[in-house]
Amino acid sequence: MQDRYDFKAIETKWQDRWAKEKLYEVPDFSDRPNYYCLEMFPYPSGKLHMGHVRNYSIGDVVARFKTMQGYNVLHPMGWDAFGLPAENAAIKHGDIHPADWTMNNIAAMREQLKQLGISYDWRREVATCHPGYYKWTQWLFLQLYHKGLAYKKKSAVNWCPSCATVLANEQVKEGVCERCKTEVEKRELEQWFFKITGYAERLLKDINLLAGWPDKVKIMQEHWIGRSEGAEIHFPVDGLDEEFVVFTTRPDTVFGVTYMVIAPEHPLVEKLIAGREQAEEVRAFVHRVRNLSELARTATNVEKEGLFTGACCINPLTGEKVPILVANYVLLEYGTGCVMGVPAHDQRDFEFARKYHLPVRVVIQPPGRELDPETMTEAYAGEGVMVNSGRFNGLPKEEGIRAVIAHLEEKGLGKGQVNYRLRDWLISRQRYWGAPIPIIYCDHCGTLPVPEENLPVLLPRNVAFKPTGQSPLAECPEFVHTTCPSCGGPARRETDTMDTFMCSSWYYYRYTSPRDEAAAWDRARVDRWLPVDQYIGGVEHAILHLLYSRFFTKVLYDLDLVSNVEPFTNLLTQGMVLKEGSKMSKSRGNVVSPEDIVAKYGADTARLFILFAAPPERDLEWSDQGVEGCYRFLHRVWRLVAPLGGELLHAPAVPSGKLVGINREMRRLTHQTIKKVSEDIGQRFNFNTAVSAIMELVNGLYQYRELPETDRDPAVMREAVEHLLILLAPFAPHITEELWAGTGHSDSIHRQPWPSYDPRAVAEDEITVVVQINGRVRERVLLPAGTGAAEMQAQVLAQPRVQQLVAGKQIVKIIPVPGKLVNIVVK
Numbered sequence: 163m164q165d166r167y168d169f170k171a172i173e174t175k176w177q178d179r180w181a182k183e184k185l186y187e188v189p190d191f192s193d194r195p196n197y198y199c200l201e202m203f204p205y206p207s208g209k210l211h212m213g214h215v216r217n218y219s220i221g222d223v224v225a226r227f228k229t230m231q232g233y234n235v236l237h238p239m240g241w242d243a244f245g246l247p248a249e250n251a252a253i254k255h256g257d258i259h260p261a262d263w264t265m266n267n268i269a270a271m272r273e274q275l276k277q278l279g280i281s282y283d284w285r286r287e288v289a290t291c292h293p294g295y296y297k298w299t300q301w302l303f304l305q306l307y308h309k310g311l312a313y314k315k316k317s318a319v320n321w322c323p324s325c326a327t328v329l330a331n332e333q334v335k336e337g338v339c340e341r342c343k344t345e346v347e348k349r350e351l352e353q354w355f356f357k358i359t360g361y362a363e364r365l366l367k368d369i370n371l372l373a374g375w376p377d378k379v380k381i382m383q384e385h386w387i388g389r390s391e392g393a394e395i396h397f398p399v400d401g402l403d404e405e406f407v408v409f410t411t412r413p414d415t416v417f418g419v420t421y422m423v424i425a426p427e428h429p430l431v432e433k434l435i436a437g438r439e440q441a442e443e444v445r446a447f448v449h450r451v452r453n454l455s456e457l458a459r460t461a462t463n464v465e466k467e468g469l470f471t472g473a474c475c476i477n478p479l480t481g482e483k484v485p486i487l488v489a490n491y492v493l494l495e496y497g498t499g500c501v502m503g504v505p506a507h508d509q510r511d512f513e514f515a516r517k518y519h520l521p522v523r524v525v526i527q528p529p530g531r532e533l534d535p536e537t538m539t540e541a542y543a544g545e546g547v548m549v550n551s552g553r554f555n556g557l558p559k560e561e562g563i564r565a566v567i568a569h570l571e572e573k574g575l576g577k578g579q580v581n582y583r584l585r586d587w588l589i590s591r592q593r594y595w596g597a598p599i600p601i602i603y604c605d606h607c608g609t610l611p612v613p614e615e616n617l618p619v620l621l622p623r624n625v626a627f628k629p630t631g632q633s634p635l636a637e638c639p640e641f642v643h644t645t646c647p648s649c650g651g652p653a654r655r656e657t658d659t660m661d662t663f664m665c666s667s668w669y670y671y672r673y674t675s676p677r678d679e680a681a682a683w684d685r686a687r688v689d690r691w692l693p694v695d696q697y698i699g700g701v702e703h704a705i706l707h708l709l710y711s712r713f714f715t716k717v718l719y720d721l722d723l724v725s726n727v728e729p730f731t732n733l734l735t736q737g738m739v740l741k742e743g744s745k746m747s748k749s750r751g752n753v754v755s756p757e758d759i760v761a762k763y764g765a766d767t768a769r770l771f772i773l774f775a776a777p778p779e780r781d782l783e784w785s786d787q788g789v790e791g792c793y794r795f796l797h798r799v800w801r802l803v804a805p806l807g808g809e810l811l812h813a814p815a816v817p818s819g820k821l822v823g824i825n826r827e828m829r830r831l832t833h834q835t836i837k838k839v840s841e842d843i844g845q846r847f848n849f850n851t852a853v854s855a856i857m858e859l860v861n862g863l864y865q866y867r868e869l870p871e872t873d874r875d876p877a878v879m880r881e882a883v884e885h886l887l888i889l890l891a892p893f894a895p896h897i898t899e900e901l902w903a904g905t906g907h908s909d910s911i912h913r914q915p916w917p918s919y920d921p922r923a924v925a926e927d928e929i930t931v932v933v934q935i936n937g938r939v940r941e942r943v944l945l946p947a948g949t950g951a952a953e954m955q956a957q958v959l960a961q962p963r964v965q966q967l968v969a970g971k972q973i974v975k976i977i978p979v980p981g982k983l984v985n986i987v988v989k
Contacts, residue, residue, distance in 0.1 A: 167800035169764030173896040177279060185910060186281045188234055190674065190687045197233035198691045199225040200670055200730075202699030202707070203240045206267035206289075207247060210274045212739040212746060212772065212784065213700070215756050219769045220736055220778050220849070221698045222280045226892035227843050229281075230916040236691055237281055238673040240288035241268050244296075244662045246325055246341065249595040249634075252627040259623065260595040264291055274756060278765045279895045281912070286676045290665035295672065296597040297618035298682035299665055302714075303600055304611050305721055311357045312589075314609070318427050318452070318494060319588060321349040327592050328353065333706075337458055348427075348452055354599055354658065356587040358713045362387055363580075365712055374732030376779070379704045386705045388583020393567045395502070395576040397422060397475040400483055404430055406475055406500045409581050412507065413570070414562035417551040418525035420515065421503040422475050423468060423489040426451045428499045431471070434486060438472035444488060451490045459490045466491050466514050478575040479552070479566075489514070495585055505541065506533070512541035525550050526559065587710065589661040594625055594634040596659030604646035604653040613647050619655065633657045666707055667714040670694055670729060685723070693726040701735035708733075734847055737781035739772075746784070754784055766894035767793045773849040773893055795857060796897055799890065802863055803883055803901045810883055811906035813876035825875040826927075828866045832882040833923040835859040839889045840916070849893070856890050885917050932983040933958055940967055951978040958984045 180186065201221035204214055225237040241264075248260035268289060275282065288295050306312040320329040324344035328351065333340045358365075366387045369380050392411035399405060406422060424431065426448040435441040447469045451459065458464060468489040475486055484503075491510070492501055505515035505522045515522055522535040526546040533542055548554045548562045557565055570576035590599070598619040600612035612619055622641045625634040635641050635657040646653040674687040693715075699707075708730075715729040738745050741752040759768045771792040776782040821829055835855050842852035863882055866874065883905070891898040891911050902911035926947045931954060933941035941963050945954060955978045958964055964986075971988040978984045 165804065167797050167804075167897070169766065169796075169896070172900045173277070173279065173765050176896050176899045177276060180279075180910075183910075185912065186237065187283050187285055188236055190690060192234040194232055194234035196236065196691055197228045197696075198236045198670075198694045199228060199696045200236075200238070200673075200694045200698070202697070202703060203242050203666070203669060204271065205242045205245055205247070206264055206271055208267045208270060210271055210756050212754055212756060215278065215768060216736055216739055216772045216778075216782065217698060217700070218275065218278065218280050219772050220734065220847075221696075222278075222769075222895075223773065223843065223849060223892040224696055224698070224847075225281050226895065226912060227916065229912065230888070230891075230914060231844075232915065236286075236673065237283060238286040238288075238676075239275065239280070239282040239284070240286075240669060240673065241271075241290065242662060242666050242669075243268065243289040243291035244596045244659075244665055246327060246593060246595070249593055249627060250325070256627075260627075261291065261621075261623070264289075264595075277760055278756075278769065281895075286673050288669060288672050288676050290597075290662070290669065291595070293618045293620060294677075294679070296665070298672065299597045299660065299668070300600040300612070300617050300619060301614060301682060302668060303597075303660065303664070304614060304617075305723075306356060306717060307601075307611055309717070309721065311360065311717065312354060313357065314352060314354050316350060316352050317355075317588070318348045319351050319353055320456075321347045321351075323347060328588065328590060334456065337456060346456075348454075351590075351592075353588055353590040354601075354656075354660075356589055356713075358587045358710075359582060359584055361713050361716050362389070362582040362584050364716055365584075365709065368712070368716075368728060371728050372733070375730075376701075376733060376735055379701065379708070379733060379735060382704045383709055386584060386709065390581050390583075392563075392579060392581065393570060393576050394498075394579040395570060396478060397484075397500075397502070398478070399430070399434070399486075400474045400476055402433060402473075404433065406430075406486075407498050408500055408502045409497050409579060410502060412504070412563070413566040413576075414548055414551075414554070414557075414559055415504045415507050415525050416477070416479055416502070416566060417548075417554075418504045418506050418523045419477050419480075419484055419502045420505060420521040420523055421484050422486045423492050423501050423503055423514070424471075424486060425492040425494040425499040426488050426490070427494040428488075431488060434471040434473040440470065440472050444469055444471055447488060451488075454490070456493065460493065464491075466510065466517070468514060468518060478570075478573075485520070487518070496583070497581065506535060506538065507541055507543055509541045509543070512538070523550060587661075587663075587713070589664055590658040591661055592633045593659055594621070594627065596662060597665065598635065598641075599656040599658055599660055601656040602644060602647060602653045603656070604649065604651060606651060607646055607648040607653075610646065610648055610653075616647070633659065635659070663706055663710050667710045668718075670711075671718075671724070682723075689725050692724060693728055694730045696732045696734065697730035698734045698736065700738075704735065734778060736778045737776070739782050739784060741784040743783070759789065763789060763793045764796075764896070766796055766897050770796065770853065770893050774853040775850065777850055778847055795860070796894060798860060798864075799886075800897065800901070802860060802867065803887065804904060806867075806879070806883060807904050807906065809876065810880045813880040815877065815880065817875055817877040817881065821875065821878065824866065824869060824873060825878050828862060828875075828878050828882060829923050830926070831859060831862045832878075832885055833919040835889065836885055836917050836919040837924055840919070843892070852889075853893060856886065856893075859886055859889075887911060888914055888917055929981055931958065931981075933961075933964055934983060934985040935967055936987060937985065940964075947981075949980070951980050954978050954980060955984055958986075 199221055201217050225235050229235045243264050248264050251263045252260050320334050322329055322339040322344055324342045334346050338345050366389055372380055390411050393413040395408050397406040435444045468487040471486045473486045474483040477484055503511045505511040506524045507526055524533045524535050527549045528544055528546040545559055548557045554562055554565055567578045600619050602610045622638050625638050627634055642654050644653050644655050671683045671688055674691050675683040711729045718724045719727050744750055746753050771789045775788050838855040839852045842848040887898045887902050899911050928944050929947050931943045931945050932939055943958055943961055945957055955976055968988055973988050975987040
């Protein structure tokens with residue numbers, strides 16, 4: 163081996179050899195147990211950033227570790243390749259097609275990943291924009307359509323005027339577009355939806371199956387699904403053959419309803435105001451409010467506004483007329499678009515009632531005091547008994563809820579109901595660069611699915627990219643005009659394309675059969691590999707991608723297309739990469755290019771730093787000094803191992819006989835490191851502490867190497883160095899491969915079995931016992947390992963320093979904790 167650590171030559175050499183030897187190609191069926199390790203695939207934006215490097219380095223350590231543990235590891239990579247940025251690039255530049263822009267970026271990012279030495283099976287690479295992939299995305303749409311889970315309706319949708327497209331609720335963050343930060347508007351459009359609400363209860367209940375997911379992600383999903391129990395109550399409209407259906411979690415307060423508020427978008431608004439003097443004023447209010455973002459209407463610090471429609475509805479349990487108002491804080495998309503106002507027992511209702519001088523009626527009295535609606539300064543939402551509620555007076559809250567629901571059901575005025583915050587998944591997008599929705603419209607036959615044998619519905623290449631708010635496909639006659647599959651007459655295609663979350667909700671299945679032209683996947687292969695054993699990605703996908711993937715898997719299970727009910731057994735969500743306290747971004751000018759780091763320090767240094775700098779679930783602060791430190795460490799490993807080639811080659815593989823002194827200590831450090839690294843990777847994903855333990859082993863080896871040859875055991879040295887390289891291999895695959903070969907091994911280090919530690923070697927000869935006096939640490943005593951409690955107490959009391967500290971004092975109690983401490987209580 164050369165004296166100098168030349169990372170450029172080493173990394174290129176081994177990347178070429180791994181590819182030639184097909185080191186990372188795995189069979190679908192093997193005698194080894196299968197393990198599916200997957201990182202969330204990237205959008206091909208042009209360049210990897212350090213967040214990508216962190217994600218994929220974490221996954222690579224897991225994949226290599228599991229391979230060395232004896233598993234047949236599926237570790238694929240692909241591209242979430244549809245999406246608006248490619249189309250925006252075409253609009254902005256005018257001379258590049260989204261397909262070309264995307265494929266150029268994929269080529270660049272693929273090369274970057276290969277330079278990092280990630281152990282992907284590139285035979286399985288997929289791109290969601292390839293017809294061979296989106297044919298099956300369209301096929302899956304049809305499966306949901308035939309099952310009644312895909313439907314079209316007119317709906318008020320989130321509209322981004324900058325991107326000129328519809329956004330799902332989850333893509334709107336604090337009232338602005340998640341991508342471009344433009345304030346979002348509301349528009350009425352015909353849109354395609356998936357009925358994910360039909361799976362709400364299963365999605366919620368099966369969170370209990372996700373033992374390997376972070377609690378914070380499970381809590382986020384529970385909150386987003388938002389299950390609430392209560393009642394639907396029917397409020398007839400006075401003078402009209404109409405009614406409002408209201409959902410409430412507090413049916414026990416129905417006797418306290420003094421007004422009704424409805425969403426400005428509610429379809430009954432026009433009927434309510436027809437012929438009334440305030441009609442124009444209400445219409446102006448509706449027009450102003452409905453164009454506001456959801457945040458601008460519902461945030462806690464936004465003033466609640468309302469306007470009387472002139473109409474009233476009837477409280478079904480009291481027969482009273484209550485006024486109907488339109489209000490800015492009621493949304494048609496949530497619940498039924500109308501809310502009963504109970505100002506005495508809901509703070510928002512209370513503030514609204516006081517503002518508009520609406521009555522306040524107490525119907526729940528707290529224990530031990532009486533509420534006066536005239537003097538109340540806030541709503542009371544606590545426990546109590548029902549009052550002013552007729553036959554229900556005196557019932558406690560929970561009993562009252564049950565009794566009111568039973569009465570509503572008996573009289574046909576309402577029913578018990580479970581509601582969810584979750585809304586159906588809006589999948590329509592008014593854009594070109596997405597999978598076309600496989601639907602045909604015929605004036606005679608209506609709405610028809612594209613026959614499966616006619617898939618894929620291909621994207622035409624010759625389209626004009628203009629931000630009109632309409633899909634460019636609508637202006638492409640050769641795409642729009644088609645033949646009805648039923649009557650053979652002229653028909654037209656759906657011109658909306660699918661939300662890209664559709665593509666990413668099933669890609670992990672396609673990796674098992676990436677080139678299958680007859681099916682989306684081979685069932686035997688899917689049953690062999692799925693569910694994914696370890697999924698890795700950013701916590702920002704905790705709701706959108708993960709919830710949609712769970713929904714898809716349950717639908718596929720119901721269709722008997724897969725055998726698993728959840729897609730991902732274990733989930734690791736890594737933190738962001740920060741610089742100077744902020745997330746790296748071009749707009750902040752604080753981006754560190756992975757290419758620059760690899761060019762200057764090598765891929766192994768980039769990987770090692772990103773794994774060593776912080777635990778994976780926490781944010782990582784970029785540090786140039788930290789990168790330099792990892793680079794120096796790899797040089798230390800090189801200088802330690804490279805000169806030992808011949809010495810190690812001829813040394814015995816395993817020490818024989820009883821080791822004593824420094825040789826025993828060196829072997830103990832080796833096996834302690836094996837134990838620590840194995841547990842840190844396999845049980846805790848504490849890659850930073852695993853690397854730290856490896857660094858300590860290197861320090862110990864340097865000290866051991868400085869001993870005279872007569873004092874060193876060659877077998878101890880060989881065992882320590884070989885295990886050092888194997889333990890470091892998942893983190894720094896290139897340098898370890900080179901050093902492994904240089905010490906006489908012909909087979910790849912990445913095909914070596916992961917070492918197990920020797921418990922006898924790990925055991926300490928002596929332990930340090932802490933001595934506390936009245937709880938304060940006052941001394942430390944070195945005792946033989948395994949010393950019992952009584953002997954430990956006697957040895958501690960015999961120490962001169964301890965005797966000095968307790969002299970003249972009464973010993974009240976002595977508490978020995980074997981192997982750890984002795985606490986002496988004195989007075």
